[in-house]
Amino acid sequence: MSTPKHIPLIETKKLCKSYFNDDLETPVLFDIDLVIERGEFVAIMGPSGSGKSTLMHILGFLDHHTKGQFLFQGEPATKMDEDTLAKIRATRVSFVFQAFNLLPRTTVFQNVLLPLLYHPTIPAAEREGRVQRAIEAVGLSERSTYLSNQLSGGQKQRVAIARALVTQPEVIFADEPTGNLDSASGTHVMAALQALHRAGHTIILVTHEQSTAEHAERILKIYDGKITDDLRSFKRRHAKDGITIEK
Amino acid sequence: MLMRDLLQTASKGVTVNRGRSLLTMLGIIIGVGAVVLMTSVGRSMEGVILGQISVLGPDTVAVFPGNQGPEGGNSALRPDFDSLTFADADTLAQLDTVTDVAPVVFVSGNARYGTEESDPRIVGSLPGYYENQTVEAALGRLHDESDERTARSVVVIGSDIAEDLFLNQSPLDKRIEIANKKYTVIGVLKPVGTQFFQNADERIIIPFSTAIAVTHRTYADMIVLKAQGDLDLVLADVTSLLRQRHGIIPPMDGGTENDDFLIRSAAQAQEILGTVSLGLTLFITMIAGISLIVGGIGIMNIMLVSVTERTREIGLRKAVGARRRDILLQFLIESVFLTFIGGVIGVGIGLGLDYVLATAVGKYLDNYTFEVSIGAIVLALAMAAATGIAFGIYPARKAADLNPIEALQYE
Structure with missing residues (x-):
């Protein structure tokens, strides 16, 4: 009796990405071979312009690669049409951005609700409870009626985290989530991501800071579009004031 | 995305900039108002014309x-x-x-x-x-x-x-x-x-x-x-008798240019006045139609500005799972909202002006009464909504076709 073949959550083979401006090709990523398993907390670390954000955008179905293979649970991304990609973004992945990207002049509640509007299976009756639990998990219950512009940077990023976890996705991508924050707020955000990881989510963190990357259990170093190191984080940092996650 | 959510999202898009939305609607308000006013005035004038002639009788x-x-x-x-x-x-x-x-x-x-x-x-x-x-x-x-x-x-x-x-x-x-x-x-x-x-x-x-x-x-x-009896026969009788008495030979094509008299019946007069009134109504409705087109271009312009302003929002919506058609419908519904609300305001203003006009003119012209044409109102609102779709489709498609990551990184 043969054991079923192991299928990783994310796998890339010789993945390349180039940008084209008229006839001018600008290569950004070269022959990326990568495997990320379910439940991992991976940091992609590299200097500015190294291609780390581009890699995250491709793995998060926000952008397309130009050569090689990208498999999500064994399924090649190139065979997915736009509606399928949108469905994956709605149900299986979510994002936390450096610039927060909250809807302006909109309440915390409405911002966290946004992904549920596009979720194909979560019924409308369940939305309110899910949004409230997500806001509670990041400790902002008292501020759910605040407008996004009435919040501090740290609070905005926690709203973004609540928005990322409200659909209970398999993978949460965080692109420089502490980049616009002071160190105390940054610690709070990293604590939140570690709590999400403990709750079973796969976390892929993009950062240029070694100290931030050390919150992950695995660090991929990227330089000039190539992965130069794939390390276990031996002296892993643990952020305090973590959030509570309901699974 | 559920239709209810789409409607809520689109209505928020319209109400968030009330002043701008109202100014954008102005062309539609004027166009629809003019359509409603002119068709109502046309109907009122028809009443007046019929009144002018009904006393006499068509014969x-x-x-x-x-x-x-x-x-x-x-x-x-x-x-x-x-x-x-x-x-x-x-x-x-x-x-x-x-x-x-x-x-x-x-x-x-x-x-x-x-x-x-x-x-x-x-x-x-x-x-x-x-x-x-x-x-x-x-x-x-x-x-x-x-x-x-x-x-x-x-x-x-x-x-x-x-x-x-x-x-x-x-x-x-x-x-x-x-x-x-x-x-x-x-x-x-x-x-x-x-x-x-x-x-x-x-x-x-x-x-x-x-x-x-x-x-x-x-x-x-x-x-x-x-x-x-038959009016046409009577007119032919009278014409032929007078031609005979006046020694007039009509041209081969039966025209009346040789006659030294002119015959008019009340029915003919009614027809002529009716044609004039209809022509006038059509002419002004055409001008109102042009106003709707101009209004529509205004809507398209503002919707394009709105798409540019909200590029990051569109990118975010796509990042959290919005499909192309969700974005397309959101902006299309916003555009139809603008024109439809403009249409409703236009109908209100058109009817209001018509009422004032009817009250003022009614004192001087018998049979001029306040007439409301439900058909014209429905037509005007449908035209307003159609304008929203026609002029909203291009900006909506532009929004829907945005690449999510380019939109998110838009400065």
């Missing part, structure tokens, strides 16, 4: 001398002004298809009683005139054959003339003066309002024989008669 026919149309007060200024003779009227009366043939002679002059003076239209005609013009006496009597035989100096006056000259007194048996000649008032006509936009209550009718004696005229200013 009333008037024959005018010359071939330049009945317009222009003094027939003596027109060529062939003397082409209709009294003998023509007598011969027409022999036809089986007509009744109440009455030649008309207009007499010039003011009417005076004591110190009161009035400027009436003075008509000299036979008693048949009352029949074919459908007028009756409110007081006293109408003049009859015996008045005609003796060319009696009697008058029947319109209700407005009675009021002008006699105020609250009874006009009967009073002596009024017209062109230095005294006449006895024997009757007052029932008010009939305006006919062909002339106040029919401002006329004075004197016996035909008296008018001839005063004016020494040998030709009629017009001949009025009532058609019996």
Whole structure:
């Protein structure tokens, strides 16, 4: 009796990405071979312009690669049409951005609700409870009626985290989530991501800071579009004031 | 995305910038308002036109001398002004298809009683005139054959003339003066309002024989008669008889350019006035349509600005799972919201203006009433919504086609 073949959550083979401006090709990523398993907390670390954000955008179905293979649970991304990609973004992945990207002049509640509007299976009756639990998990219950512009940077990023976890996705991508924050707020955000990881989510963190990357259990170093190191984080940092996650 | 969520999202997009949305709607408001106002005015005018003619009845026919149309007060200024003779009227009366043939002679002059003076239209005609013009006496009597035989100096006056000259007194048996000649008032006509936009209550009718004696005229200013049976046949009868009497040979194509007379029926007049009114309504509706197009371009412009302003929002929506059609519908519904709300405001303003207009004009024009055309309102709103779709589709497609990551990184 043969054991079923192991299928990783994310796998890339010789993945390349180039940008084209008229006839001018600008290569950004070269022959990326990568495997990320379910439940991992991976940091992609590299200097500015190294291609780390581009890699995250491709793995998060926000952008397309130009050569090689990208498999999500064994399924090649190139065979997915736009509606399928949108469905994956709605149900299986979510994002936390450096610039927060909250809807302006909109309440915390409405911002966290946004992904549920596009979720194909979560019924409308369940939305309110899910949004409230997500806001509670990041400790902002008292501020759910605040407008996004009435919040501090740290609070905005926690709203973004609540928005990322409200659909209970398999993978949460965080692109420089502490980049616009002071160190105390940054610690709070990293604590939140570690709590999400403990709750079973796969976390892929993009950062240029070694100290931030050390919150992950695995660090991929990227330089000039190539992965130069794939390390276990031996002296892993643990952020305090973590959030509570309901699974 | 559920339709309810789409509607909520789109309505928020419209209400978040109220001032700008209202300014954007202005073209649509004006366009729809104009459509509603003009179609309502058109309907009201139709009522007025029908009112002008309904008193006469469609079978009333008037024959005018010359071939330049009945317009222009003094027939003596027109060529062939003397082409209709009294003998023509007598011969027409022999036809089986007509009744109440009455030649008309207009007499010039003011009417005076004591110190009161009035400027009436003075008509000299036979008693048949009352029949074919459908007028009756409110007081006293109408003049009859015996008045005609003796060319009696009697008058029947319109209700407005009675009021002008006699105020609250009874006009009967009073002596009024017209062109230095005294006449006895024997009757007052029932008010009939305006006919062909002339106040029919401002006329004075004197016996035909008296008018001839005063004016020494040998030709009629017009001949009025009532058609019996098919109107087209009657008109053909009258035309052929007059051509025969006047020795006119019509051209081969049956045109009327050789005739020295012109025949008009109330039904024809109604048709002409109706056509003019319809033409006017269509013309102004066309202008309103142009306003809708201009308004639509304004909507498209603002929607394009909105798409550019909200590029990051569109990127975010795509990042959290919005499909192309979700974004397309969101912006399309926003655009339709703008035009539809503009349309509703336009309908309100159009009806409001129409009501004010109807109240003001109704005082001067009989039968001008406030008319609401439900069909026009529905059409105007549908046109507004269609404008929203037509001019919203391009910005909506532009939004829907945005690449999520480029949109998220838009500065």
